[in-house]
Amino acid sequence: MNWDETGPDTDERPHLDDPLDDRLVDAGADGEDTAVEAALRPKDLDEFVGQEKVREQLDLVLKAARARGATADHVLLSGAPGLGKTTLSMIIAAEMNAPIRITSGPAIQHAGDLAAILSSLQEGEVLFLDEIHRMSRPAEEMLYMAMEDFRVDVIVGKGPGATAIPLELPPFTLVGATTRAGLLPPPLRDRFGFTGHMEFYSPVELERVIHRSARLLDVEIDVVGAAEIAGRSRGTPRIANRLLRRVRDYAQVKADGRIDRDIAAAALRVYEVDARGLDRLDRAVLGALLKLFGGGPVGLSTLAVAVGEERETVEEVAEPFLVREGLLARTPRGRVATPAAWAHLGLVPPPHGGKGQQGLFGA
Numbered sequence: 001m002n003w004d005e006t007g008p009d010t011d012e013r014p015h016l017d018d019p020l021d022d023r024l025v026d027a028g029a030d031g032e033d034t035a036v037e038a039a040l041r042p043k044d045l046d047e048f049v050g051q052e053k054v055r056e057q058l059d060l061v062l063k064a065a066r067a068r069g070a071t072a073d074h075v076l077l078s079g080a081p082g083l084g085k086t087t088l089s090m091i092i093a094a095e096m097n098a099p100i101r102i103t104s105g106p107a108i109q110h111a112g113d114l115a116a117i118l119s120s121l122q123e124g125e126v127l128f129l130d131e132i133h134r135m136s137r138p139a140e141e142m143l144y145m146a147m148e149d150f151r152v153d154v155i156v157g158k159g160p161g162a163t164a165i166p167l168e169l170p171p172f173t174l175v176g177a178t179t180r181a182g183l184l185p186p187p188l189r190d191r192f193g194f195t196g197h198m199e200f201y202s203p204v205e206l207e208r209v210i211h212r213s214a215r216l217l218d219v220e221i222d223v224v225g226a227a228e229i230a231g232r233s234r235g236t237p238r239i240a241n242r243l244l245r246r247v248r249d250y251a252q253v254k255a256d257g258r259i260d261r262d263i264a265a266a267a268l269r270v271y272e273v274d275a276r277g278l279d280r281l282d283r284a285v286l287g288a289l290l291k292l293f294g295g296g297p298v299g300l301s302t303l304a305v306a307v308g309e310e311r312e313t314v315e316e317v318a319e320p321f322l323v324r325e326g327l328l329a330r331t332p333r334g335r336v337a338t339p340a341a342w343a344h345l346g347l348v349p350p351p352h353g354g355k356g357q358q359g360l361f362g363a
């Protein structure tokens with residue numbers, strides 16, 4: 001798909017109303033996701049698609065703990081949003097036949113919040129701590145001791161009269177999830193017995209996710225229809241499931257409810273998600289870089305003004321995927337489009353790729 005099919009044709013400055021509203025290709029969960037995701041979550045390791053290494057290693061950790069009749073070691077899962085960290089933590093609990101408590105770093109602002117949770121855990125319970133890197137420092141320090149010795153010191157009183165009352169905890173399994181393992185302080189990282197890094201999914205794996213979800217949602221979809229959606233899902237099961245639901249809507253309203261390649265492509269054209277999974281914001285950034293700045297290099301602020309967006313939106317929302325896809329490079333001199341970017345938007349690059357882009361064009 002090229003720029004002309006999905007974006008403004010002659011408009012030099014693509015105008016975006018509110019590109020972050022209901023962004024279909026955002027990997028974070030929205031309200032609708034939360035409701036449907038519960039139904040679509042795989043319930044055991046066999047049902048969990050892809051992530052072969054993490055699955056195999058985790059399988060060993062859990063089987064060995066079960067054989068010893070012990071509580072499983074603490075597990076750290078790192079990886080981008082929507083890749084299945086919450087799902088995997090629920091599977092860990094199910095495989096260990098243990099209850100699970102779910103909370104998140106930002107929800108634990110005081111050490112007392114954490115003490116309250118830890119002291120109410122049952123023996124063997126799984127505590128899932130999402131965004132563990134966003135926990136407050138005092139809570140983090142309390143967690144060190146809880147993870148290692150199954151004990152916390154609860155501070156009673158203030159100032160010189162404060163006393164620490166030790167509190168024994170039942171053995172539990174902490175499953176920490178983070179998008180940025182590098183942000184965790186080493187003392188915390190070291191206390192996890194197993195660390196699994198979740199990778200983006202291949203198109204074939206996403207096809208399997210889509211077929212599985214379609215079965216659960218009672219939607220008929222053929223192989224090429226699923227491939228069409230998988231190719232636009234940015235390596236992320238959450239996005240694949242969300243696109244599937246939007247394509248299902250289209251198929252119900254505009255056709256007989258079945259999804260094939262044409263229906264999937266037509267539906268995603270309506271939702272402005274192109275063949276590589278770029279949406280309106282991504283294409284606006286790339287379009288401006290190519291059309292207004294000849295492919296760069298151009299500074300981030302200038303690029304942001306050109307698309308009528310905040311710097312942070314361009315840098316944090318649009319660019320990571322464009323960089324990952326090899327469409328845009330961040331260089332010391334500014335943002336530069338790659339040859340693939342020109343090809344993707346159906347535009348012809350200037351001879352030798354323009355100034356500052358020689359390296360990228362192999363010249």
Ligand SMILES: Nc1ncnc2c1ncn2[C@@H]1O[C@H](COP(=O)(O)OP(=O)(O)OP(=O)(O)O)[C@@H](O)[C@H]1O
Nearest residue numbers: 037040041048049081082083084085086087237238
């Ligand atoms: N390996 C998988 N196989 C099948 N479905 C999956 C898989 N991984 C994730 N999903 C589906 O994707 C959706 C999002 O997964 P999940 O909530 O576990 O992601 P997450 O990594 O915890 O995201 P976040 O970090 O944003 O909370 C769920 O509906 C889940 O069913």
